[in-house]
Amino acid sequence: MTERNHSVAYQDSVDTLLLTVLDGTIAHPTQQCVANKGRAFRVLKRAVRDVLRTHRTEYCGMLSLQTTAAEVPMVTGVARALFSDGIINWGRVVSLVAYGTVLLRASKSTLGPECAYEIGVSIAAYITDNHMDWLVGSDGWDGFVHTFDRVHQRPWLSTYEFEGL
Incomplete structure (x- = not known):
């Protein structure tokens, strides 16, 4: 398989990961949520890419030396650690998805x-089992799109400053 084919296959896998997260965490699948899923997907993809562009080394450092199928539940352990202080925000949700992307790679x-x-x-x-009230109170993925679109409209404001990470 060529490098380009590997890259396309990886991107398809990342897209599957992002869409699975979106599909699995939409609190109330109303027409509005379904209509905005494509936009949420694009914004989530951009946010994860931006986080990994800056912090890929840190995320890679979280991986164990040997990656096996038995380690997929490791995502839950990382999620627990990420949210252990009780602070929930979209920046941390993006961080968790970014970690999943690094684990996938x-x-x-x-x-x-x-x-x-x-x-x-x-x-x-993890998000729906542990943070559904927050997700609903934050206007679901529509709230995410609104939050991260504001960050990208003001490039001088970093995601971490905006989200309090």
Whole structure:
């Protein structure tokens, strides 16, 4: 497989991961949420890319030396640690998805394509099982789009400053 084919396959896996997170965490699948899912997908993809552009080394450092299928539940452990201080915000949700993306990249050769779906389900389940009240109170993914679109309209304001990370 060529480098370009690997890149396309990886991007398809990342897209699957992001869509699985979105699908699994939409609190009230109203027409508005369904209509805005494409926009939420694009904004989430951009936010994850921006976080990884700056902090990829830190996320990679969180990975264990050997990535196996048994480590997919590791996402839940990282999520618990990320939210352990009780602070919930969109920056941390993006951080969790960014970690899932790094885990996916590290495991793509050992886990196969179904890995993206499993990681996405793990992230979505963690968010909905532990932070559904916050998600609903934050206007779901519509609130996310509103928050991160404001950040990108003012490039001088970093995501971390805006979200309090």
